[in-house]
Amino acid sequence: MGIISEFKEFAVKGNAVDMAVGIIIGAAFGSIVNSLVNDIIMPPIGMLTGGINFADMFIALDGEAYASLAEAQAVSAPTINYGLFINAVISFIIVAFAVFMLVRQINALKRQPAPLDPTTKECPYCKETIAIGAIKCKHCTADLK
Structure with a gap:
């Protein structure tokens, strides 16, 4: 029963469900x-x-001439279907571009906001953290003018 309960836990985890969707x-x-x-x-x-x-762009490997790919396939002629390959390449380029645009938008949403201006600085003498506008260090009492 351990494997079944482990599988159930995996199947209902967010990552598995997200991947399925x-x-x-x-x-x-x-x-x-x-x-x-x-x-x-x-x-x-x-x-x-x-x-x-x-x-309908294809090369019949049996040396016969066919009017269309469907006609060649009807007689089970061996063919190289380079026209269908061109369609598949165009489909891939469109899908790849759409995925690229999606990932680009997700990454833009994930970008961290620009860091805020610092509110503290380090004393050059004692190296303790002090307020950015301090003119005297509260730790070592050095003048910071």
């Missing part, structure tokens, strides 16, 4: 980014490059 949100964010790339970004890029559909 992060993974779920990350997966949902990944699907949004994939849709953004495939449905919003790539069609205009394809139009600008003469109507090229990046999803």
Whole structure:
């Protein structure tokens, strides 16, 4: 029973729950980014490059010519799908940039405020701490003018 209770303790700890929520949100964010790339970004890029559909950019390794990737996959032809790889790289860049911006904002929130002006100083003679505006040390009675 020790392992089960240990696992329960681990599973309900804040870090494990936070990590699970992060993974779920990350997966949902990944699907949004994939849709953004495939449905919003790539069609205009394809139009600008003469109507090229990046999803249909592939090399058939069997030497045959296929009109589309779907046609090649329907006959189980071996293919190198470099168009899908381009889409994946663009998706990765978008996700990496979004994560960078998120971490940048979190770090900005964590930054420590600028230190306040000092209110004390050290006596040059006895090295005791005294008020910043003191003209005479209360410990060694030295003049600090």
